Amino acid sequence: MKTLVIVAHPQLANSSTESFLKAAADDENNVMWHELKTPFDISQEQELLKSATRIIFQFPLYWYSAPAILKQWLDEVWNSQLTSSHLLKGRELGIVTTVAHPASAFQPGASQGYTIAEILRPYQALAYAMGMKYLPPLPIYQFAQQSEEERQSLFIHYQQYLTLDKFLHFSDQTQWFIGRLNAKIARELDPLQQAKLEQLLSLLQDQQEELDDLHTSIGWLREKEDD
Amino acid sequence: MKTLVIVAHPQLANSSTESFLKAAADDENNVMWHELKTPFDISQEQELLKSATRIIFQFPLYWYSAPAILKQWLDEVWNSQLTSSHLLKGRELGIVTTVAHPASAFQPGASQGYTIAEILRPYQALAYAMGMKYLPPLPIYQFAQQSEEERQSLFIHYQQYLTLDKFLHFSDQTQWFIGRLNAKIARELDPLQQAKLEQLLSLLQDQQEELDDLHTSIGWLREKEDD
Numbered sequence: 001m002k003t004l005v006i007v008a009h010p011q012l013a014n015s016s017t018e019s020f021l022k023a024a025a026d027d028e029n030n031v032m033w034h035e036l037k038t039p040f041d042i043s044q045e046q047e048l049l050k051s052a053t054r055i056i057f058q059f060p061l062y063w064y065s066a067p068a069i070l071k072q073w074l075d076e077v078w079n080s081q082l083t084s085s086h087l088l089k090g091r092e093l094g095i096v097t098t099v100a101h102p103a104s105a106f107q108p109g110a111s112q113g114y115t116i117a118e119i120l121r122p123y124q125a126l127a128y129a130m131g132m133k134y135l136p137p138l139p140i141y142q143f144a145q146q147s148e149e150e151r152q153s154l155f156i157h158y159q160q161y162l163t164l165d166k167f168l169h170f171s172d173q174t175q176w177f178i179g180r181l182n183a184k185i186a187r188e189l190d191p192l193q194q195a196k197l198e199q200l201l202s203l204l205q206d207q208q209e210e211l212d213d214l215h216t217s218i219g220w221l222r223e224k225e226d227d
Numbered sequence: 228m229k230t231l232v233i234v235a236h237p238q239l240a241n242s243s244t245e246s247f248l249k250a251a252a253d254d255e256n257n258v259m260w261h262e263l264k265t266p267f268d269i270s271q272e273q274e275l276l277k278s279a280t281r282i283i284f285q286f287p288l289y290w291y292s293a294p295a296i297l298k299q300w301l302d303e304v305w306n307s308q309l310t311s312s313h314l315l316k317g318r319e320l321g322i323v324t325t326v327a328h329p330a331s332a333f334q335p336g337a338s339q340g341y342t343i344a345e346i347l348r349p350y351q352a353l354a355y356a357m358g359m360k361y362l363p364p365l366p367i368y369q370f371a372q373q374s375e376e377e378r379q380s381l382f383i384h385y386q387q388y389l390t391l392d393k394f395l396h397f398s399d400q401t402q403w404f405i406g407r408l409n410a411k412i413a414r415e416l417d418p419l420q421q422a423k424l425e426q427l428l429s430l431l432q433d434q435q436e437e438l439d440d441l442h443t444s445i446g447w448l449r450e451k452e453d454d
Contacts, residue, residue, distance in 0.1 A: 010302075063301045064349035064356075065292065072295035075237075113355040114348060121345050122291035128340040129291075 003028075003162045004052035005096075007035045008059040008070035017098045017143040020151070021058070024158045031162050036069050045077040050087055054135075056162065057123065058096040061139075064119045066097075074126075089131035094161060095123055098140045135161075136168065174208050230255075230389045231279035232323075234262045235286040235297035244325045244370040247378070248285070251385045258389050263296050272304040277314055281362075283389065284350065285323040288366075291346045293324075301353075316358035321388060322350055325367045362388075363395065401435050 005025055009015055012035055025031050034048060049055065059066040082088070097120070105112040106119070116139045117124075127134035138161050140154065160167040164176055181201045188194040232252055236242055239262055252258050261275060276282065286293040309315070324347070332339040333346070343366045344351075354361035365388050367381065387394040391403055408428045415421040 063298070063305065064352040065298060068295040068299035068302060071290070071292060071298050074290045075295060078290065111356070112352065114352045118345070118348050119352055121341060121348055125291040125339065125341045125346055129338070 001030060001054055001163065001165065002052045003031045003054040003056060004048055005031060005033050005056045005058050005162065006070070006073070007033065008057065008067050008073070009035075010067050010069065015060070017060075017140065018058075020143070020155070021096070021158055024155045025162060028159060028163050036073050038069065038072065040073060040076055042077055042079070045073070046082050049077070049082065052091065054092040054094060054162070055088075055132075056094040056096055060098045061100070061119070064114075065122070083130065086131065091130075091132050092135055093123065093127040093130075093132045094135035095120055095137040096140065096158070096161065097137065098143055100142065103139070103141045171208070171211070174204065174211075178204055178208070228257060228281055228390065228392065229279045230258045230281040230283060231275055232258060232260050232283045232285055232389065233297070233300070234260065235284065235294050235300070236262075237294050237296065242287070244287075244367065245285075247370070247382070248323070248385055251382045252389060255386060255390050263300050265296065265299065267300060267303055269304055269306070272300070273309050276304070276309065279318065281319040281321060281389070282315075282359075283321040283323055287325045288327075288346070291341075292349070310357065313358065318357075318359050319362050320350065320354040320357075320359045321362035322347055322364040323367065323385070323388065324364065325370055327369065330366070330368045398435070398438070401431065401438075405431055405435070 007018065009018055012018055022033060025033050032048065032052065057066065057070060059070055065071075097116075099106075099116075101112055104110060106114065106116050108114070112119075116137060120137050123137075124134045126132075138158065143151075143154075146154065157167075160173060160176055164172055166172045178201065181197060181204065185194055185197045185201065188197060234245065236245055239245055249260060252260050259275065259279065284293065284297060286297055292298075324343075326333075326343075328339055331337060333341065333343050335341070339346075343364060347364050351361045353359075365385065370378075370381075373381065384394075387400060387403055391399055393399045405428065408424060408431065412421055412424045412428065415424060
């Protein structure tokens with residue numbers, strides 16, 4: 001999988017959220033970080049799109065939509081040459097959007113009145129028209145107010161959003177952690193630290209095996225019930 | 228009522244739809260036709276907004292949203308100075324959007340997959356956040372393929388959308404026609420033409436009176452049923 005992150009932010013240099021996310025993305029192979037700047041080199045932008053299997057629109061939510069530069073990029077780059085060739089068909093479209101209000105504001109009766117799913121519908125319609133797979137969006141609420149722990153969790157969640165095939169599946173998430181831990185153990189020079197990490201790894205693997213066994217047992221019980 | 232039409236179109240001079248709509252708007256008093264051009268004079272744009280009780284966003288629907296210039300205008304002009312003063316509260320927000328696909332394409336399972344109401348949700352959310360009254364949008368489907376009769380009907384419907392308090396009410400629409408006809412009679416110089424128009428006017432008024440009587444009768448019948 002190749003992921004292309006289209007970053008649309010009018011004041012990128014001043015955004016602590018974007019530099020946080022960039023640090024998370026820089027950690028990853030197979031992730032292209034692409035900050036939009038006008039004027040666009042249309043054929044170069046199209047080549048970038050063609051090289052990616054997962055395309056992420058990443059932007060702060062202003063007035064219930066992306067900043068104007070993303071729309072300008074869409075209107076200029078997603079021209080009939082790109083879209084009539086069905087080149088984007090089967091690729092994935094994800095949305096990472098930073099939001100100034102809390103999650104609870106996005107519901108009927110609350111201050112924002114509409115859900116994030118409703119507000120992002122035009123992007124879902126775009127994915128539908130292109131035959132792309134629309135990923136569950138990743139809204140980031142009130143980054144400035146997040147605790148250190150929330151940010152650590154976001155860091156990992158964001159990396160998984162960019163790189164993991166099924167980023168909402170718990171067992172895939174565990175596999176992702178096991179992979180990361182293995183890489184960290186290989187890089188670790190201190191034998192004591194390495195031993196500690198290996199202990200953590202085997203604990204994680206044991207738990208995963210136990211979970212797998214439980215899933216299998218539940219499967220059997222369900223089958224029996226169906227008899 | 229003062230209506231402000233915010234026209235967002237990247238190739239305005241080449242748009243036959245926009246010149247058609249402009250002709251309809253030019254006919255009207257109390258309608259300000261405002262074509263967006265960058266850079267924006269922010270305080271002047273805000274003064275325009277403050278002078279209007281009905282604000283219309285008018286644009287071709289590109290990729291399920293307005294062209295970038297409308298978003299740029301929103302992000303720059305609708306700043307905290309404008310919005311924190313609750314100046315737009317109670318005003319109306321209408322959307323006139325020209326669409327390349329037929330109306331039937333905008334439903335689940337059809338080529339566009341989503342309804343116009345869903346696609347325009349971000350503007351509805353904006354109206355909600357501002358305490359504005361969101362008007363039923365006026366989508367114009369495939370203007371280029373419309374017959375002369377359809378265009379005449381659109382011309383009137385659009386004028387009513389801009390100027391009529393309750394543009395969806397039949398009796399208000401009739402009153403609107405009666406007002407227009409009276410104005411036309413006053414301007415007419417040929418006595419024969421004038422007599423014809425007066426005949427038409429009295430016919431329209433008679434029909435309206437009959438309709439009003441019928442409504443009253445139905446009201447009575449309903450009241451009796453409730454006894």
